Amino acid sequence: MGNQVGTARLLGWGNQTLKPNREEDFVEKNIGFPCRVVTGNKAVQSVFDIELFKKEEFCFGVAEVRRDFTEGICPSVSSNGKIHEKNKGFLMEVIAKAGEGIPSSTASSVLSNISKWGSTAMSDFESKLLAVAADTVLPNIFGESSSFNAEDIRLYIIGATEVRSCIVKALTSKNLDEERQAMRSIIGKIKTSERYQQLMDLGHAYGLGEAETTAQLLLPVFFNGVAGIRANLVSSFARLDTISAEDREELREEALAALKKHGGLTRESLEEMPKMESFVLEVLRACPSPMFWSTIATRPTTVEYTTDSGEHALKIKEGERVYASSYWALRDPAVFDKPEDFMWRRFLGPEGDARRKHHVIFHGRLTDTPAVNNHMCPGRDVSLSALKGSIAIFNTFFGWELQEPPVWTGTKMTRGSQPDYEVKIKSFWVQHPEDLKEIFPSHFRDIIDEADDVDDIDVLVKTKTGTYSGSGTNSNVYIRLFDDKGHQSRELQLDVWWKNDFEKGQEGQYKLKDVKVAAPIVKIELFRDGCQPDDDWYCESVSVQLNPDNSGPTYDFSVNRWIRQNDHVWLCPGGCEGPQDDVNPKDD
Structure with a gap:
């Protein structure tokens, strides 16, 4: 019964189940199975050593990937060793090429989607942000003429993972015909995309066959990439509603100056938005996704760390499960002052730059670089650019009212980094039409063309x-x-x-x-x-x-x-x- 109780507690109380006392950083817990949960920031960083800890294949903590949703091939995000090096090397090159067009595609995606929204209430706003994320990322990978259906992506995300508990599986069992059909539709569009052959050739250069290459373009791109950006975009958008009007105006003025100077959203204009970057990084610190990483010790080892209670030396057995909690590592008062407060200026200036080595949301220090010999997210820079650019456009040109104020309690496991309850829009409007018309004239006409009528x-x-x-x-x-x-x-x-x-x-x-x-x-x-x-x-x-x-x-x-x-x-x-x-x- 211990495993089932552990699962129930985690699903019922989320991250609060793992709340540390800060006396120990490695605590024995049952979260559906026995493991050691790591909560201290510096201790969590020790788990990034791929020589000592390997990923659990096909697993994201208490969730696991349904193998038929990756065609039975382990995705890069949870693979190890030489297979991981091949998979990640391929993805890093794909993403590096895609990253060049992210700023312009972000602007185009946000504004094109807004032109379809109108200003009435939107109960499906989070689904609309999924379309924004998809239209930002996918054309840069598969080609401008490639068109993926946001509903297919949503269904694929739902079907791709399940809770590892046998009892929960039995209780939540459902027919997945729609989700599998959505996956087949996505794979079909991948194979008919304008860059498909180029992608296959690149995969071949890394020693991947057609099935392996397609699998690495499936879950890593659509689940980790598009869905991950959507979740963080929801949190970032909602967090704007929690800061003062004066602070939002300060962010707006910075972004507006950069957009005007460079004639739109470009790599250069994004570089001139340090305040917006700090805001996004604080969102990712306060609302991390993923909330923890699951690893297994590859050999016996001793981990040394220091807490308020003194120095510790913990022996880890070979094969022992070690779960690193990004949620609590990013709330460690030893490295982040007032960690429960949302302080969007936290990552500004020299002191803010120094704090980046403790920002571990991308499965590595923010000061590190993704490489084939680490597990750091290869899409880090793309994600940050897309988030900064999207939020800059929303905050610079538009206004809105949410149906209810967003709250984060850390107890809603199924909501991940997002607010406890779905974000819904009561009204949405163009707040600064003159600025929008000056910087994005063609999109301005699409968005408020009806105003002349x-x-x-x-x-x-x-x-x-x-x-x-x-x-x-x-x-x-x-x-x-x-x-x-x-x-x-x-x-x-x-x-x-x-x-x-x-x-x-x-x-x-x-x-x-x-x-x-x-x-x-x-x-x-x-x-x-x-x-x-x-x-x-x-x-x-x-x-x-x-x-x-x-x-x-x-x-x-x-x-x-x-x-x-x-x-x-x-x-x-x-x-x-x-x-x-x-x-x-x-x-x-």
Whole structure:
């Protein structure tokens, strides 16, 4: 029963089952089978020695690869010895050639997919990000004319692995006809791709036959590559919602400057986004995928390490299972200050560079280089480029509202690095159309081409200024409207000639002409300029009525916060972000 209880605990409590006391770094656990779980950062790095520890073939921790989903051939990620050297050498050359086109394909993939999304709610957003990851990676490997179906990839990912527990297998057993058909469809498209013969020739140069070469293009590319990037993209996108508007703007300004300088997403522009890189690395530290690696000791050895309780020397037996937890290694307080906090600047500057030797998400130190004689992920640089580029584009040009705030508890094993619950979009819109049009004009036309079709209408905006001392302002106040079709108005100044607007406790009415939006309004942007730097405005509420002369619909927005110099606030009907820095002065 011990193995079944161990499996149940791991599946029920995830990484929290392995939570260390930091007194020992090698702890005996049962996670479906007896093993030693390694949790300390430096101790985990000792498991990277391929002379002492080998991978468990066809295994990812408590999961194993279904062999018929790799045509019975062990994938590079879990192979060893000379076979591993051949498999990885082949993949490294494939990925090196593909990497050259990743920046441009990332931009094309993100923007082309967004052009199909619209701005309405997306309950299948994570599936849409799978299509983004696939369109980023696959054309660079198989050729631009090659087209893979995202649903086939999703089904293949579902079918490729299963839990190793016999009882869990029995309880979760299902017909996999759809998943196997999806795999056959993917293999068929691989074999008819424009670069198939080149890939076969390259595999032959590494001593791989046609079946072996195809197998290395299957699970490593579609499962580890495309699905892995998708999972980390979901986490990165969700993490943007956990940082402040000021921090997001700081990341946006850096990316926008680099994109403008180099005319788009290029290798050079990515190199000039150190803040975005630090953000992505912190996402990978806080939300690691994979969460642990499974190895077996190749011979008796003694591992020496140091913890808070002192120096240790642990004897490992030949054949003993040793599982390295990336989740807890990347939360080791000995190398990462405040490890439970998400600190996106953690990897900036000289100190941040020094921390990279402790960042082990790619099965090796970030300062190391993937090679055939180590197990470091050969797709590391491609993954980082795709993640940095995708998040830079999302954050620089677009805005969105999630259906619920993302949370990570470390207890949801099936969610891996992603938030505990599926990320779903309530609304999505172009936040900075002028910048998008300047840098990506062709994609801009595809994304908001419909904006020219909307009729000009009149809009009545009403504001209510608070009663706190100093609530009124003499600054210029502006509003921008967003509808659910992706249309957005120009900047609209709220001003009535010969009237002192926005006085304490007063309500204002502003009738605006020739506004290009349509019902329903899903978002507004409210801001003031810097003409009166210290003249802050406390706004209680805003209402927007379309076609007021014809009794059109009205949308109410609760504000209840100070709006300072160059402060931009985005609001949805019925609510807004909290007043993060209000001092809540008393009414006079």
